[in-house]
Amino acid sequence: MSLTGAYDPDNVFAKILRGDLPCVKVWEDDRVLAFMDVFPQSEGHVLLVSKVSTARNLxxxxxxxxxxxxxxVRRTARAAARALTPDGISVMQYNGDAGGQTVFHLHFHVVPRWADRALKGHGHAPMADAETLKALAGRIAAAMD
Structure with a gap:
């Protein structure tokens, strides 16, 4: 997909927002949903999406x-830092197919990083165990301010 085009209301994040697909929530309010990436690049990888916008990209x-x-993103990164004590945190956001975007609903990645652990490739990491994701989400949610 290019940087322009119509919003697809059947993209995976739209389905999650409608409740058609499950997710492991970290937190949400009326406008933002933070949930665990099921194909995490690193332990504690969280995605954030708007619940009110159909913007495809930045x-x-x-x-x-x-x-x-x-x-x-700031609040989630702070909570992940407190909960998981990583050596660093990457915040990523991709735009367009050539830019690495795989789901065309604007989203941000909060990815905890450790100096001695390799980062898995975006869109190439194996699917995580649901119970592991739930435990991580609970730890990060408990550290929210």
Whole structure:
């Protein structure tokens, strides 16, 4: 998919937001949902999406929605740092197929990193165990401020 086009209401994140597909929630409010990536690049990999916008990428998002997502990313990264004590955290956001985007609903990745652990490839990591994701989500949620 290119950087332009129509929003697909049947993308996987839209299905999660509608409740058509399950997810392991870390936290949510009326406007943002944070949930565990089922193909994590690293332990504690969290995705954040807007519940109110159909922006496909950063180029289309409404400024107020972007601000809400950015604050959610900050809060989630702080909680992941407290809960998992990584050596670092990567925040990633991809735009367009050539830019690495695989789901065309604007989303951000919060990926805890450790110096002695290799990062798995984006879109190439194996599916994680649901119970492991639930435990990690609980630890991160408990560390939210």
């Amino acid at each position: 180029l289309e998002v409404e400024p107020a929605v972007l601000a809400e997502l950015a604050e959610g």
